[in-house]
Amino acid sequence: MATLQLRNLRKSYLAHEVIKGVDLEVADREFVVFVGPSGCGKSTLLRMIAGLEEITSGDLLIDGQRVNEVGPADRGLAMVFQSYALYPHMTVRDNMGFALRMAGVPKPERARKVAEAARILQLEPYLDRRPKELSGGQRQRVAIGRAIVRNPRIFLFDEPLSNLDAALRGQMRIELARLHEDLQATMIYVTHDQVEAMTLADKIVVLQAGRVEQVGSPLELYHHPANLFVAGFIGSPRMNLLEARVLGADGAGVMLEAAGARLTVPAGGASRPGAAVTLGIRPEALRPDPAGAFAGEVRLVERLGGLTLLHVTLVGGEAVVVQIEGSDPTPAHAPVRLGVEGAACHVFDAEGQALPALGRHPLAA
Amino acid sequence: MRSSRRQMLLATVLGWGAALLLFFPIFWMVLTSFKSEIAAIATPPQFLFAPTLESYAEVQERADYLHFALNSVLISVGGTLLALAFAIPAAYAMAFHPTARTRSTLLWMLSTKMLPPVGVLVPIYLLFRSLGILDTRSGLVVIYALMNLPIVVWMLFTFFKEVPGEILEAGRMDGARTGSEFWHLLLPLSVPGIASTALLSLILCWNEAFWSLNLTTSEAAPLTTFIASFSSPQGLFFAKLSAASTIAVAPILVFGWLSQRQLVRGLTFGAVK
């Protein structure tokens, strides 16, 4: 059992507040990912949980116990650092066994635990090497092994894959997912990489400027972003955002006018006719359609093989991106009409908050 | 292609020219030390001659070289160790437990190094006299340690700062307290830095010639004083002067050659990477 609770957690450097009141529940065995733009406070929040950074105010509870004043080694957590932070003067074996040695674990038991971790991570051939004799991926595994050996209540990761090349990153991502399943441990993972967040997380926490913007499952965040920030941050290519005007509302949703087109989006909430709102459309929700509501011209075509991205300028001058499965024949500079399902659209009010959707996506209940 | 070859030729000529020019006085000193006194003052100067060790023998006879050399070694090593003993904890504290005053403390330490020794020569001399430690090795050890302390602290501070913070944080997550963090992580990681600091301190101590000239006469006198006693003779004693000089600088020169790479790291005070 390892649960974690953050209650109105705050952190200030002098007068400068960088974590501005975070509330969060992490359930046992949950894989929680913190995402957000650089400098939003992800690392700071993780380090506060680790005990490396003092908590200015608020409560941090592990398994229901307040641990604000408990030292980093005594919280029962393990952390994997972005730089790996391996001890350069120790062998892989000593690196992994260091925490046990500090805890006074007898040698035979230490050796057994290190061997076990080395087996899980396929590090057995390298136990007597030093970190500088290892490849990036191997170092990464040693850093993870150092955490595993301690059998921590919670694993903390701070952008652990960001120093690896793309291929290795993909491979390690899968290994981490497997590890989470094998160890059945609670994990908190910081990244700015959406793919890592979407694929690994049970629960994603989107942070911006020290505040939580939204907490939810990956698909919940994708299909029901709570606000413009999350809508823009999750998803690649980004969601298209168009200025729109409310024409009216009824039981079927709100009627809007945007970029010279009219459509009805099944969303509720109070919206006066004439109000300025933002219409959000995911690139894959748009499709070329001779009867489509939007008219424009293709400016640029990116053909990725499995996908085609059309960069279209609408008649009003708005730029949108259209993502089409497979290889689409539409040439550049061709006039085009784009269609969209109202149900696939999002509406955000003037404050950037999403109007509640009338129906939920089946996978994001 | 052609211009780069010409460039290389130019660099070779200029580089070697400068090196030989700078080294020439040392070379000439060593050469002269193997000459007889007559050959030493021959004009024009002789490059070819029958080498002899007689000057070395005479120098040893006139002044007990080993006595001075031993003093130099003991005082330099003692001063360096004492300075390190004080400086390592201080640099550790400032590098890893910095406070708002750390920066000004460091600058203040360096500024004590600006205090000219002559400014305080008189009181130190009188203090030493009344304490009865004039012309003792321990007196000089204390002075050398104090003299080098600011630079040693500064260098160690910069080396400690280079230790990646995340490694020490990992150690803390792994349960290393201050003591074990120091012994198991910090010290092994900064051995090269401590070594180059010690090297520079040794060289500065070995070559120090203000306090040694003023505070020692014979008993505790290091090689700098030994050499100063050869300052009066003229002309006819060139070979002996050279022999004495050669044996006074040879140990530290060889030491410096062997350790120059580590030394450079320390000398730049972390300001140059």
Add this chain to the structure above:
Amino acid sequence: MSFTTLDQGAEVTAAPPGARRRSAFPLLAPSVSVLLLWMIVPLAMTLWFSFQRYNLLNPEVSGFAGLENYEFLVTDPDFWASLTNTLILVGSVLVITVGFGTLLAVLFDQPFPGQGVARVLAISPFFVMPTVSALVWKNLMMHPIYGVLGSLARAVGMEPVDWFAEYPLLAVIVIVAWQWLPFALLILLTAVQSLDHEQKEAARMDGAGPVAQFVFITLPHLGRAISVVVMIETIFLLTVFAEIFVTTSGGPGNATTNLAFLIYARALLQFDVGGGSAGGVVAILLANVVAFFLVRSIARRLEV
């Protein structure tokens, strides 16, 4: 690191990563207290003596002297000469070592056969103790009859120069500069070598010749290193003593007496502790003025 970190320390008053709240003052205290003692005690004594009549040879002469020692000092032409000599010595050696040091650093940055050995030879003077280098230069190099320079002059048909009689201060400057040039070379070479090669290549693509590369790329890059050289050398050059002690003993006349040697002569040759101490106070003041400007300008330079 180093200077840079220090400067950040001013703004980031909160502890940087890896810092713990608990004060480590007990570890710092020994160093701070011995340095404080080392500074305060002799300083106070020097100040005290400078207002006393105190002659080691003449115990009867004693008591409060008021400003007498200072009066005597500032009306003494030797004092002003020593002040000038000190400044000339420090200034010239700095100019010579930084100037030639930079040129040699760029030179030794070029690959050429035997470069490693040549570099070791070039930095050797740094390891030679001041007493030895002074004696070797005075006798083996600059002696008008038996010295190498004299022989060279005669070989080209010139009259040999009696350096220590005709240009004594210049002779001392040459010796001191010879000792400190390797130090400047070492540091500046490290700095030159740390220069990003792509930067120079980019400059070459932009049409910069070797001279333009040196002026616009290398020289600005050396700013920090030059600051370090100037700071460290000044610390040592203000107190040059042994070179003068074994070559000229401050003469002829007062031609090579710097402040350090003047105080030494007053206090330990003429046994005038009061007068020597007054000189000491002036030396400390001078060092402080220099230190003030130096530390300030360097702290600024190093704020990168």
